[in-house]
Each structure stands twice: as structure tokens, then as C-alpha cells.
Amino acid sequence: MDCHKGNALLCHYYPPCPxxxxxxxxxxxxxxxxLTVLLQDHIGGxxxxxxxxxxxxxxxxxxxxxxxxxxxx
Numbered sequence: 001m002d003c004h005k006g007n008a009l010l011c012h013y014y015p016p017c018p019x020x021x022x023x024x025x026x027x028x029x030x031x032x033x034x035l036t037v038l039l040q041d042h043i044g045g046x047x048x049x050x051x052x053x054x055x056x057x058x059x060x061x062x063x064x065x066x067x068x069x070x071x072x073x
Contacts, residue, residue: 016043028054031069038065 010033017023020043028049040046040059047054057065 031067032071033069034071036067036069038067040065 025045038046040063042059042061044056044059046057046059046065048057049055
């Protein structure tokens with residue numbers, strides 16, 4: 001897979017929206033990377049797909065959510 005030949009870091013920042021009811025959010029997806037580190041805010045929004053149902057993941061203050069991606073699996 002040649003994973004050892006390079007490194008990449010991709011960051012996303014989603015600032016607060018003044019009209020959150022107008023936002024669409026991200027489409028359902030898997031993390032294609034090796035590792036995803038997420039710092040949730042008090043608003044939340046992270047969901048997991050479990051038995052064909054989307055379930056909200058409640059945010060934990062000052063905690064990072066670490067997901068293994070498709071490459072790690």
C-alpha cells in the first residue's frame with residue numbers, strides 16, 4: 001500500500017453558524033484515512049451508523065474522539 005512513503009495532515013474547522021437551522025451538515029461517510037482525531041464542541045453533531053440507524057454521540061467536554069479509518073481496518 002506504500003503508506004510509509006509519505007505523510008499527510010488534513011484539518012477541517014467549522015466555525016459556529018449564526019443560523020444553524022440553515023446548515024445541511026456533512027453527508028454520511030466513512031473515514032478513509034488511517035486515523036481521525038475530533039475535538040467536539042458543546043453543540044455536538046457527531047453520529048455513528050449502528051444497525052442501519054444513525055445514533056447521536058453525546059460530546060464529552062475537553063475530550064478528543066479518535067476513530068480508526070478504513071486504512072487501519
